[in-house]
Amino acid sequence: MNLNLKKESLRKVNETLQSIDRKSNKKIFKVSNPDGNHAICAGLKDEIEVTIDGHTGYYCAGMNMNANIIVNGNVGTGVAENMMSGTVHVKGNASQSAGATAHGGTLIIDGDTSSRCGISMKGIDIIVKGSVGHMSAFMAQSGNLVICGDAGDALGDSIYEANIFIKGKVKSLGADCEEKKMNKKDQNILRSLLKKASINESEIKNFKMYGSARKLYNFNIDNVSEY
Amino acid sequence: MCGIVGIYLKNKKYNSQLGKFLTGMMNSMATRGPDSAGFAIYSSEKKKKYKYSVCSNTDQVKEISKKLSKQVKDIKVKSISDHLIIETVMKPKKFIEILKNHDELSLVGYGSCIEIFKQVGNPKDVVKNFSLEKFSGSHAIGHTRMATESAITTDGSHPYSTGEDECLVHNGSLSNHNNLRRSLQKKGIEIKSMNDTEVAAGYISNGLSDKKSLKETLLDGLKDLDGFYTFISGTKNGMAIVRDEIACKPAVVAETKDYVAIASEFQAMAHLPNVNSAKIFEPEPGKVYSWGK
Numbered sequence: 001m002n003l004n005l006k007k008e009s010l011r012k013v014n015e016t017l018q019s020i021d022r023k024s025n026k027k028i029f030k031v032s033n034p035d036g037n038h039a040i041c042a043g044l045k046d047e048i049e050v051t052i053d054g055h056t057g058y059y060c061a062g063m064n065m066n067a068n069i070i071v072n073g074n075v076g077t078g079v080a081e082n083m084m085s086g087t088v089h090v091k092g093n094a095s096q097s098a099g100a101t102a103h104g105g106t107l108i109i110d111g112d113t114s115s116r117c118g119i120s121m122k123g124i125d126i127i128v129k130g131s132v133g134h135m136s137a138f139m140a141q142s143g144n145l146v147i148c149g150d151a152g153d154a155l156g157d158s159i160y161e162a163n164i165f166i167k168g169k170v171k172s173l174g175a176d177c178e179e180k181k182m183n184k185k186d187q188n189i190l191r192s193l194l195k196k197a198s199i200n201e202s203e204i205k206n207f208k209m210y211g212s213a214r215k216l217y218n219f220n221i222d223n224v225s226e227y
Numbered sequence: 228m229c230g231i232v233g234i235y236l237k238n239k240k241y242n243s244q245l246g247k248f249l250t251g252m253m254n255s256m257a258t259r260g261p262d263s264a265g266f267a268i269y270s271s272e273k274k275k276k277y278k279y280s281v282c283s284n285t286d287q288v289k290e291i292s293k294k295l296s297k298q299v300k301d302i303k304v305k306s307i308s309d310h311l312i313i314e315t316v317m318k319p320k321k322f323i324e325i326l327k328n329h330d331e332l333s334l335v336g337y338g339s340c341i342e343i344f345k346q347v348g349n350p351k352d353v354v355k356n357f358s359l360e361k362f363s364g365s366h367a368i369g370h371t372r373m374a375t376e377s378a379i380t381t382d383g384s385h386p387y388s389t390g391e392d393e394c395l396v397h398n399g400s401l402s403n404h405n406n407l408r409r410s411l412q413k414k415g416i417e418i419k420s421m422n423d424t425e426v427a428a429g430y431i432s433n434g435l436s437d438k439k440s441l442k443e444t445l446l447d448g449l450k451d452l453d454g455f456y457t458f459i460s461g462t463k464n465g466m467a468i469v470r471d472e473i474a475c476k477p478a479v480v481a482e483t484k485d486y487v488a489i490a491s492e493f494q495a496m497a498h499l500p501n502v503n504s505a506k507i508f509e510p511e512p513g514k515v516y517s518w519g520k
Binding site: 035036037055056057058073077092093095096114115 | 474477479492493494495496497498503507508509511512
């Protein structure tokens with residue numbers, strides 16, 4: 001089914017995608033002429049496949065549940081923000097705060113993302129084939145962020161229990177983020193994520209892992225004079 | 228919030244459509260800034276002539292022209308909505324002095340190729356009032372304003388111009404503008420309003436008058452201007468964009484072999500020719516990008 005945003009309103013298109021007849025066999029949709037509109041495919045909750053042909057604005061595929069969404073273009077701020085499950089695959093670049101606060105699902109970005117990728121992520125798997133901007137994985141709580149390119153300043157600032165896997169250079173680490181030794185279990189996690197994004201598994205050896213030093217978890221009495 | 232847009236044409240075949248392109252960009256950014264709007268258009272240079280963009284609070288254009296022609300030789304006045312474009316050979320210093328005796332007129336900008344228009348109201352109405360669609364030129368910069376920091380008046384609207392053929396639009400806000408305003412005023416830069424962006428425009432004028440390039444001046448600004456901002460700045464030769472180091476305020480660039488377009492959001496550029504095959508990227512924080520002759 002083709003939904004043309006030049007002919008139908010954004011609200012109508014989103015309504016169609018949000019109220020799928022579960023008995024119907026219609027599972028494959030296409031959205032054309034997105035023209036940078038905001039909140040395209042936000043709040044989908046069924047196991048459908050949607051291809052967006054072009055560039056989107058803010059909060060594309062926000063709050064996604066179950067749906068498999070492919071964007072043949074770039075996305076604006078907050079793609080797949082607060083996603084619960086499903087897959088979002090961006091063929092171009094993403095703006096700030098990709099996958100922000102998302103609880104689950106997989107976000108694959110073929111290009112680069114700008115700042116704050118995976119900010120406050122709570123269980124999502126994010127795989128970025130390019131590089132990420134500054135403050136990525138800021139206050140990340142759970143889930144995995146895989147970066148095949150480089151990371152900007154303050155990677156993983158105030159991180160909790162998420163994992164960051166990175167192949168390229170890290171410009172600087174944020175507070176309480178440190179390099180970790182990758183064990184078998186971590187390698188298996190990385191392997192399955194690379195597989196999901198169709199990246200050669202042999203690349204595993206080129207990745208480093210970062211996580212929380214857990215020094216911000218409790219108050220440190222040595223810092224009492226700072227207050 | 229505010230919306231900012233800019234377009235620089237590399238291919239002259241589009242020059243006659245400049246106004247049309249900018250109209251679409253401003254209209255789609257009306258949601259980011261619904262209270263006032265303005266734009267600057269750069270067209271071909273008039274050798275040895277100056278164009279003064281003036282906002283008038285009276286509709287008696289004929290009388291104003293008559294009065295001015297007594298004081299200024301060889302004058303041509305074009306009236307568009309509440310603005311006048313006054314063309315003359317008279318040099319800025321002298322002409323600006325004369326304007327000061329006309330309370331009904333306030334200078335918006337001047338130069339050999341710039342024309343600036345700004346007004347309170349929804350951007351969609353503002354661009355209609357000034358018939359932006361009909362303008363042609365080489366590059367243009369626009370702004371849709373959601374006032375946060377100074378009053379909703381024409382004086383508070385962007386673009387700001389504090390030097391010949393210069394202009395600046397801004398999304399964000401500055402926190403050290405009062406101090407900077409004082410120090411720039413001491414150096415003789417005229418800043419009329421209490422607006423933070425006008426101070427930034429004055430800062431750029433000061434840098435350019437010190438024979439620094441626009442790029443150098445904007446890089447210096449990263450140290451001297453405290454606050455958050457995305458700036459688009461225009462000169463006779465082209466335009467530049469810079470975002471502060473934190474880069475909270477959005478910007479996206481689309482570049483093709485025919486043009487470079489900048490906007491707060493991609494949707495402002497969706498109507499431009501072949502934009503889907505353009506190179507699209509976000510300017511990195513703390514880096515100056517410029518295009519021009």
